[in-house]
Amino acid sequence: MNGAVGIVGAGAFGAALAIALARQGRDVWLWARDAAVVDHMRTTREIRRLSGAVLPENVSVTADMSDLGLCPAILLSVPMQALGGFLSLHAGNLKDRHLVACCKGMDLATQRGPTGLIASACPKATPMILTGPSFAADIAQGQATALTLACTDEAALKHVQQDLSGPILRIYRNSDVIGAELGGALKNVIAIAAGIVMGAGLGESARAALMTRGFAEMVRFATQLGARPETLMGLSGFGDLVLTCTSDQSRNFRHGLALGRGDSPDASLTVEGVATAQAILAQAAHLGVADQIPVTAMVARVTTGKTTIPDAIHALMSRPLKEE
Numbered sequence: 151m152n153g154a155v156g157i158v159g160a161g162a163f164g165a166a167l168a169i170a171l172a173r174q175g176r177d178v179w180l181w182a183r184d185a186a187v188v189d190h191m192r193t194t195r196e197i198r199r200l201s202g203a204v205l206p207e208n209v210s211v212t213a214d215m216s217d218l219g220l221c222p223a224i225l226l227s228v229p230m231q232a233l234g235g236f237l238s239l240h241a242g243n244l245k246d247r248h249l250v251a252c253c254k255g256m257d258l259a260t261q262r263g264p265t266g267l268i269a270s271a272c273p274k275a276t277p278m279i280l281t282g283p284s285f286a287a288d289i290a291q292g293q294a295t296a297l298t299l300a301c302t303d304e305a306a307l308k309h310v311q312q313d314l315s316g317p318i319l320r321i322y323r324n325s326d327v328i329g330a331e332l333g334g335a336l337k338n339v340i341a342i343a344a345g346i347v348m349g350a351g352l353g354e355s356a357r358a359a360l361m362t363r364g365f366a367e368m369v370r371f372a373t374q375l376g377a378r379p380e381t382l383m384g385l386s387g388f389g390d391l392v393l394t395c396t397s398d399q400s401r402n403f404r405h406g407l408a409l410g411r412g413d414s415p416d417a418s419l420t421v422e423g424v425a426t427a428q429a430i431l432a433q434a435a436h437l438g439v440a441d442q443i444p445v446t447a448m449v450a451r452v453t454t455g456k457t458t459i460p461d462a463i464h465a466l467m468s469r470p471l472k473e474e
């Protein structure tokens with residue numbers, strides 16, 4: 151299919167985007183690595199991870215990457231920690247394309263964001279990031295959703311913005327790739343903290359305080375890396391922070407909720423904030439600014455069992471007093 155949109159990764163988000171883009175009139179190639187999963191989707195047209203949502207007819211499902219050979223834009227919807235491995239296996243099939251990362255996080259092995267991994271693995275491709283407040287289930291149901299698409303190549307950005315936009319997906323463009331990436335990565339970390347706060351029974355006032363101070367931390371860290379503060383105040387930062395910290399649809403929030411309650415989190419879910427907290431902390435330590443991201447540092451320590459939740463709360467509440 152000439153000009154179809156390619157989507158890699160038929161998990162919740164990849165499948166939801168396929169459904170929405172197809173309903174907006176685009177032909178879609180949806181790639182999954184597992185031939186058995188592809189067979190199941192071809193036969194039943196159902197997406198198990200989306201409560202049986204049905205793939206429209208104009209979504210073709212494949213386990214053969216060469217089927218995406220005529221797709222000018224390919225959306226990469228694999229988990230952040232799997233992106234580097236995926237790109238090194240398939241870089242040969244991804245040359246000269248607009249490669250749109252849909253992952254939210256930072257790679258633990260390299261401390262790079264998704265577009266950095268794409269640029270390094272596929273130097274002839276145009277890296278972009280699609281991010282913002284968006285639950286896969288909402289998108290699959292056709293609920294109106296607004297997202298940020300970021301890229302430094304303005305012409306390519308406008309082109310893909312147009313391609314992905316329609317009655318379900320309203321896409322805002324932004325040239326601040328670092329800000330868009332870090333907003334999506336950091337909000338997942340703060341959402342784990344918000345879940346811990348609620349699970350531990352600290353209450354709504356504490357969650358509001360945590361979100362506010364967490365947002366200050368996101369802006370502080372991201373601007374040090376070159377992000378524009380306005381980007382963090384947009385869909386990819388503030389917007390997604392609000393969604394993810396306040397809804398138990400969020401896996402990151404639910405992970406924190408389980409920890410706060412003293413339960414074991416569901417290890418089968420993609421919870422990007424856990425590895426990302428460690429990656430951000432390592433990067434901040436490298437830059438000498440680890441003391442400026444106290445919430446992220448505490449999430450990294452709690453989720454790796456280096457400190458307890460009561461000790462983490464005590465440590466955050468007894469930091470030196472300062473101006474807001």
Ligand SMILES: NC(=O)c1ccc[n+]([C@@H]2O[C@H](COP(=O)([O-])OP(=O)(O)OC[C@H]3O[C@@H](n4cnc5c(N)ncnc54)[C@H](O)[C@@H]3O)[C@@H](O)[C@H]2O)c1
Nearest residue numbers: 159160161162163183227228230232253254284285286420
């Ligand atoms: N689910 C959502 O509501 C949502 C919304 C916005 C963004 N995202 C982001 O989208 C990304 C994917 O999340 P998801 O919810 O679809 O996760 P998911 O766990 O539902 O699906 C991930 C998919 O990636 C595949 N995969 C894993 N490793 C792979 C590899 N090495 N090579 C090829 N395929 C691989 C899995 O088989 C699975 O189909 C995450 O970064 C997430 O933050 C998710």
Ligand SMILES: O=P(O)(O)OC[C@H](O)CO
Nearest residue numbers: 282283284285400401402
């Ligand atoms: O379920 P989560 O926590 O990965 O959140 C999904 C999306 O990122 C929300 O925008």
